[in-house]
Amino acid sequence: MxxxxxxxxxxxxxxxxxxxxxxxxxxxxxxxxxxxxxxxxxxxxxxxxxxxxxxxxxxxxxxxxxxxxxxxxxxxxxxxxxxxxxxxxxxxxxxxxxxxxxxxxxxxxxxxxxxxxxxxxxxxxxxPSRPELLSSMLGTMQAVPRNFVCLFANVQRKLLWALTAIKDQQETA
The missing domain is CATH 3.30.70.1730 (Ribosomal protein L10, N-terminal RNA-binding domain)
Incomplete structure (x- = not known):
């Protein structure tokens, strides 16, 4: 060489x-x-x-x-x-x-x-490799807004159930 x-x-x-x-x-x-x-x-x-x-x-x-x-x-x-x-x-x-x-x-x-x-x-x-770490981070980042939406959906759902129960109670009375 x-x-x-x-x-x-x-x-x-x-x-x-x-x-x-x-x-x-x-x-x-x-x-x-x-x-x-x-x-x-x-x-x-x-x-x-x-x-x-x-x-x-x-x-x-x-x-x-x-x-x-x-x-x-x-x-x-x-x-x-x-x-x-x-x-x-x-x-x-x-x-x-x-x-x-x-x-x-x-x-x-x-x-x-x-x-x-x-x-x-x-x-x-x-x-874990870079793609695995990124997907894990993305999942964590998506969890917060998803849990927030689910929390408010549950509040509305419970309110709807309460109103439906009141309506049923008034109809039977």
């Missing part, structure tokens, strides 16, 4: 890392190309880029990004997964693959500039 190719890799990875909300570093030692392609396909479904890159190039690429503090941690075989929209979805996809593959393991991550160890990434993967 010549200098120009290395510079291209560094620039490309730096651009993507600066846009990413989460960067997860994993060990892929011993994985076959087919397994890596399966992982890439799963990650692409949730909008995550996965790239195997030399440690020195990764260190240079992460400079000037929120994930710069990871540079000191790169040792042995490393691959970087960059998630943009939903960090939980990225963590879930990687954690699920780590459960099924004996050769793949999560090392550490950076979530919007904060360091996460392997256990923290797995805990992040257990959280």
């Amino acid at each position: 010549n200098r120009q190719e290395k510079a291209q890799i560094i620039e490309s990875l730096n651009e993507r890392a600066s846009k990413a909300s989460i960067a997860v570093v994993s060990d892929f030692k011993g994985m076959s190309v087919e397994e890596t392609n399966v992982l890439r396909d799963k990650l692409n479904e949730v909008g995550v880029d996965y790239q195997v890159v030399k440690n020195t190039l990764a260190r240079l690429a992460l400079e000037g990004t929120d994930h710069e503090h990871l540079s000191e941690q790169f040792k042995e075989n490393c691959a970087v997964a960059l998630g943009y929209d939903d960090p939980v979805a990225a963590a879930k996809a990687l954690a699920d693959f780590a459960k099924t593959s004996k050769k793949f393991e999560l090392k550490f991550a950076s979530l919007e500039g904060k360091y996460l160890d392997e256990a923290a990434v797995k805990e992040l993967a257990k959280m």
